[in-house]
Amino acid sequence: MLLSIMMLVLGSLVITAPPAAAAPVDRLQVSADLESVDLAALDCATARFTLRLHNPTREAVYGDAWLAEDGPLQLSRKLVSSYLPAGFTLEAPITVTVPYGTTPASYPVRLTAGSSSSAEVSVDVVPPPDNGNVALSATPEMSSRHGRFSVCGTNDGDTDSSHWATFTGWNDATSRAWPDWVSYQLVEPAEIDRVVLYTLDSAAEPASRYGLSDWDVQVWRDGDWATVAEVRGNKLGMVTTTFPAVTTSAVRILCWGNNNGDYSRIVETEIYATG
Numbered sequence: 087m088l089l090s091i092m093m094l095v096l097g098s099l100v101i102t103a104p105p106a107a108a109a110p111v112d113r114l115q116v117s118a119d120l121e122s123v124d125l126a127a128l129d130c131a132t133a134r135f136t137l138r139l140h141n142p143t144r145e146a147v148y149g150d151a152w153l154a155e156d157g158p159l160q161l162s163r164k165l166v167s168s169y170l171p172a173g174f175t176l177e178a179p180i181t182v183t184v185p186y187g188t189t190p191a192s193y194p195v196r197l198t199a200g201s202s203s204s205a206e207v208s209v210d211v212v213p214p215p216d217n218g219n220v221a222l223s224a225t226p227e228m229s230s231r232h233g234r235f236s237v238c239g240t241n242d243g244d245t246d247s248s249h250w251a252t253f254t255g256w257n258d259a260t261s262r263a264w265p266d267w268v269s270y271q272l273v274e275p276a277e278i279d280r281v282v283l284y285t286l287d288s289a290a291e292p293a294s295r296y297g298l299s300d301w302d303v304q305v306w307r308d309g310d311w312a313t314v315a316e317v318r319g320n321k322l323g324m325v326t327t328t329f330p331a332v333t334t335s336a337v338r339i340l341c342w343g344n345n346n347g348d349y350s351r352i353v354e355t356e357i358y359a360t361g
Contacts, residue, residue, distance in 0.1 A: 182195065230258045
């Protein structure tokens with residue numbers, strides 16, 4: 087009888103977990119994996135660091151870390167908010183950009199968690215590289231975009247295919263439909279004679295299967311696009327095309343095919359001025 091009563095009472099109980107914020111949130115610790123990063127003063131150039139938010143207590147919490155920037159810096163996020171188990175460290179990648187022509191200087195990014203923990207990352211904005219690659223300062227446009235593949239990934243200076251889908255690269259949104267294109271509006275007309283294209287080519291995703299196979303290099307001339315070079319049947323991750331020097335205000339990569347027949351994929355485009 088007593089056992090039956092106890093089972094009845096227990097059966098009516100509603101068991102609830104203690105509040106997740108029971109631990110003192112002000113004891114959270116915020117830090118960054120880098121003290122400083124370099125960033126070229128270009129619209130599509132990026133710098134990256136990792137924010138770390140640590141819960142040193144013995145209880146789970148919901149924690150926030152705030153980011154504040156100075157001057158022209160633009161951050162991929164200004165708030166990192168997450169559930170943090172006891173002793174857990176959350177790592178959140180942060181991307182920083184600045185507009186083209188930003189004055190070279192050191193600009194701080196301040197990280198705070200609660201009222202007791204803070205850190206700072208110095209973003210050192212540097213002049214653009216003077217290597218003749220006018221694509222770095224160009225404004226890119228695209229025919230379409232799949233998911234988070236920003237067209238800025240094609241002229242951010244990052245040619246590493248292992249960063250594909252994480253930091254860099256473009257993927258169109260129209261599978262098995264051609265042509266696709268990416269264009270680059272130059273800051274000012276330039277005489278160019280060489281374009282270097284990097285398509286997807288990593289150990290896991292080789293160019294012979296996933297890379298761009300067929301494309302035209304075009305320049306804006308007399309109010310229309312004119313083809314100055316053609317690539318067909320490519321199996322390589324990097325291809326350099328040269329052509330007689332031409333003065334133009336814009337360049338376009340017109341994509342006609344991929345080695346597995348689905349999407350156009352460009353990791354980086356470099357456009358070189360003569361001289």
